Amino acid sequence: MSEKPNNLEERTAVFAEDVRAFVRKLPRTVSNIEDVKQLVRASGSIAANCIEANESLSAKDKLMRFRISRKEAKESGLWLRLVHLGDDTKQAGRRELLIRESRELRSILSAIITKLE
Numbered sequence: 001m002s003e004k005p006n007n008l009e010e011r012t013a014v015f016a017e018d019v020r021a022f023v024r025k026l027p028r029t030v031s032n033i034e035d036v037k038q039l040v041r042a043s044g045s046i047a048a049n050c051i052e053a054n055e056s057l058s059a060k061d062k063l064m065r066f067r068i069s070r071k072e073a074k075e076s077g078l079w080l081r082l083v084h085l086g087d088d089t090k091q092a093g094r095r096e097l098l099i100r101e102s103r104e105l106r107s108i109l110s111a112i113i114t115k116l117e
Contacts, residue, residue, distance in 0.1 A: 008108065009054060012047035012069070015101055019043040019076070022094050027086040039079035045072040046105060063116045070109035077102040 020043075023036045046069050053065035080099050085091045 008112075009047065009050050012050045012105060015076075015098075015105060016043040016047050018101070019080075019098060022091070022098060023083070025088070025091060026083055029084055031082075032084050035079050035082050039076060039083065042072045042075040042079060045069070046076065059116065063113065066109055066113050066116065070106055070113060073102050073105040073109060077106075
């Protein structure tokens, strides 16, 4: 796991990178293949929408992008919960760290949204 950057765009990008490193070591089951696709999309979408929010042309668009980012952070937590780890206890610890980071990102994004509303 990488150290958490102070810049939100960078932090969300690191989260997406960490998710990708995590999923490369998961067992290849039918359910994991589908859940991993969703997890990878959601984790990347957090970062992409954060960038979009910071480059938005209107306050309304900025707010919407941060809301989408928050929704994707919540969704990432669900997909992390659903993936099957097999017998790898090391992966269980990594998953918990990623779930915690998705919650922290949600809290940060919620605070930004509250300020913008």
